Amino acid sequence: MKKNILLFGLIGILLSGVFSCAPDYETEFEVKSLVVPDNSLAPISFPLEGGEAQALVETNVELANWSASSNAEWLSVSKKEGSVTISAGSNNTYAPRIARVTIEYGHQAYYINVTQKGNTPFLLADGLRNGAIKSVSAGKTTFSVLVKSNLNVDHFLIPDTANFVHLDAITAVEGKPDEKTVTFKVDQNMSRNARSSTITLQSSDNYDYTASFVVVQSGIVFTEIPLRADMLSSNAQEVYEGPSSNLLDGDPGTFFHSAWSFSIGEAHYIQVKLDEPISGCIFWYKNRNNGNGKPTDVSIMVSADGETWSEMVHITSGLPTGASETYESNYYSSETPFTYFRFVVNKTNDGVAPTFFNMAELRMYYIQ
Amino acid sequence: MKNRIKVIYCTLLGLTLGACNSYDFEQEQYRNEINLLSNSQLIYDKQVADLSKSNDTIYLVAGLSGTQNADKSYRVALMEADSLLKAYNKSNYDIDVSRYARLLPEACYTIPYLEGNIPAGETQLRIPVYLQNLEKLSPDSIYFLDYQIDPSGTDAFNPKKKEVLLRIFKENEFSSTKQNVYYNYTSSYITTLDLNNPLVRRPTSSNQVFPLGGNSVRMMAGDEELGEYKTGYDRINEKSIVVTIGGQTSKNPLARKVTIEPYKTIDVVQMTPFEMYDNTFLINIISTPDGRATYYKEFRLHYKYRLNEADPYKEVKAILRMEYSPRADLL
Structure with missing residues (x-):
């Protein structure tokens, strides 16, 4: 009997322990929820003039306890029981704009993306959005482009790799508020090759809407100056060989040679007296077909009157020293036109001035 | 049989009571001593100043040790120090002076008071450090404030925790000096x-x-x-x-x-x-x-x-x- 009492006592304690741990499935908890249905989460697209849209909100949360907000000033949001009204005014800009509406309760949030179209921009350079071509000569020049746009075109992008074009002036076209004449300056093209630059027009009203045109500048055209023997002279003409007229005979086997049989106290030169003044030139020469007396350091001196001289360029590298090698200079120009041209040899591959030098042929070119 | 049951019950009861016999937490188990909150290297580097605010506040924290809340208030006074900064620089950079950590320039902070009390029943005193002009600080340099307990104005304190280097970190929405971003x-x-x-x-x-x-x-x-x-x-x-x-x-x-x-x-x-x-x-x-x-x-x-x-x-x-x-x- 007492065993049974003990047994029942222990079973009773065990059962009460088990049941005391049982969860309470009977109590009703009020679950607060907020749901924005999928079809209300679709992106909203407003036209230019704006509008209104509704997003449904299924919730048992009190109106004051959930929120609806917009992250953009242009988009307003108001809430009421069961819905959110999203409204936008007119978009006066020339670019589309976007915003985001957030409907949230606690950590539960729904987002609706909103876009609105902007005014349609137009931007034309010489009547074309892209592809207009402006051809200019090789010389320093200017050209104009007619820009037509309802945007404020405030950026003219010239690439660093083709920056020979420079914005000069923007002038309004009378009676046509959407049109402007834009003038550009173009640098002298010093190369025989044509070059081009793509100019991009851009507006801070809408950076994404651009127009462009291409400037093509022709290469420089050089004309050979017809040199005659009577135009040549030297301060150190060798008496035994190499008259200066050999420079013009077209024969690479003949040559000019400066003095080796006597000495003078200054650097040897060959001089050209031109018939007409020029403002710049390219010169070309061919070495004598031997290995000595090849200029390696040369000053090109120019003068308008043969009295007052200025150094147009001092060349210290790149001059050929091999037999019969040729050299063509860059185009060099002087601030004032010159009639006298001197090729003064400061150093040769044999020595330092005053020292002799030689040369087989000499030519000069000017810009036509 | 009857005795056996009694013995079993008594044993169970004894075990139960014995198991519940708690250690005596009623009494203080340690000393009540003031210390300055820091890590094992005596640096407190858990706070970051927000650069988006023109002023932000971090704290020098003085704690009170012990297992019980004290029943009396404790005085705390701090004073500027430099020994920890010197030790930090010497141990980390030795003769590479260019990399030495620096004291935060005076133009960059204000501490309204350096004395206070840890009231009875509480365990901390937080002394505010108002930070400003932090944009002047190089993000590549290490800045500290170095403070120690002023013995003359402080009740019993722990000599091993009497000084602290308060590391100055700064952050904005885009980056932080607290970690590499x-x-x-x-x-x-x-x-x-x-x-x-x-x-x-x-x-x-x-x-x-x-x-x-x-x-x-x-x-x-x-x-x-x-x-x-x-x-x-x-x-x-x-x-x-x-x-x-x-x-x-x-x-x-x-x-x-x-x-x-x-x-x-x-x-x-x-x-x-x-x-x-x-x-x-x-x-x-x-x-x-x-x-x-x-x-x-x-x-x-x-x-x-x-x-x-x-x-x-x-x-x-x-x-x-x-x-x-x-x-x-x-x-």
Whole structure:
């Protein structure tokens, strides 16, 4: 009997322990929820003039306890029981704009993306959005482009790799508020090759809407100056060989040679007296077909009157020293036109001035 | 039989009571001593000043040891010190003086009082340190405040915890000096603007971003290498740019305009926006159809730079991206 009492006592304690741990499935908890249905989460697209849209909100949360907000000033949001009204005014800009509406309760949030179209921009350079071509000569020049746009075109992008074009002036076209004449300056093209630059027009009203045109500048055209023997002279003409007229005979086997049989106290030169003044030139020469007396350091001196001289360029590298090698200079120009041209040899591959030098042929070119 | 049951019950009861016999927590188990809150190296480095506020507050914390709340108040007084800073510099940098940590300049903080009480029943005294002008601080230097307990104005204190180095970190929305913050190049181009050598590179590396002021950060230009940070002083000065974040764009409220300027000697020209390289700082939310979203902080930059006047410019069209969690940022 007492065993049974003990047994029942222990079973009773065990059962009460088990049941005391049982969860309470009977109590009703009020679950607060907020749901924005999928079809209300679709992106909203407003036209230019704006509008209104509704997003449904299924919730048992009190109106004051959930929120609806917009992250953009242009988009307003108001809430009421069961819905959110999203409204936008007119978009006066020339670019589309976007915003985001957030409907949230606690950590539960729904987002609706909103876009609105902007005014349609137009931007034309010489009547074309892209592809207009402006051809200019090789010389320093200017050209104009007619820009037509309802945007404020405030950026003219010239690439660093083709920056020979420079914005000069923007002038309004009378009676046509959407049109402007834009003038550009173009640098002298010093190369025989044509070059081009793509100019991009851009507006801070809408950076994404651009127009462009291409400037093509022709290469420089050089004309050979017809040199005659009577135009040549030297301060150190060798008496035994190499008259200066050999420079013009077209024969690479003949040559000019400066003095080796006597000495003078200054650097040897060959001089050209031109018939007409020029403002710049390219010169070309061919070495004598031997290995000595090849200029390696040369000053090109120019003068308008043969009295007052200025150094147009001092060349210290790149001059050929091999037999019969040729050299063509860059185009060099002087601030004032010159009639006298001197090729003064400061150093040769044999020595330092005053020292002799030689040369087989000499030519000069000017810009036509 | 009856006795056996009694013995069993008594044994169970005894065991139960014995198991519940608690240690005597009613009594104080340790000494009540003042200490300055710090880690094992006597540095307190858990607080970060927010640069977006013109003033932010961090705290020097004096604690009271013991297992019980004290039944009386304890006086605490602090005073400036320098021995820990000297020890820190000596042990970390030895003779490399250029790398020494510095005391926070006086123009950058105000401490309204250095004395107080830990009231009876409480265990802490927090002394505020009002921080200001932190944009003047180099993000590459280590700054501390060094304070110790003033024995004359403090009740019993722990001599091993009598001094503290309070590390000054700063952060803004874009970066922090507390940890290294990297943004990764994505869809980026670096073009050498040289007609004869138009090299185009596609960087996929990362760029460490340092906070300067509330709305400005510093980063290396293009894909210039920071290299080893410890020896990077000259490289930082020569090759860094400053990006300042401004107001919202009219097109997208999640995008803010930026301006790009040289940090020191570099020649930088900000170019006009081009396609997605629109010179903005963008919170880019990329959502998947199932409703999940990934959040990125992105610098979308278009600029050109060169390190020497004789060099051609390098044009940078870059998206520098760092994933983040907006909820974690709120923690």
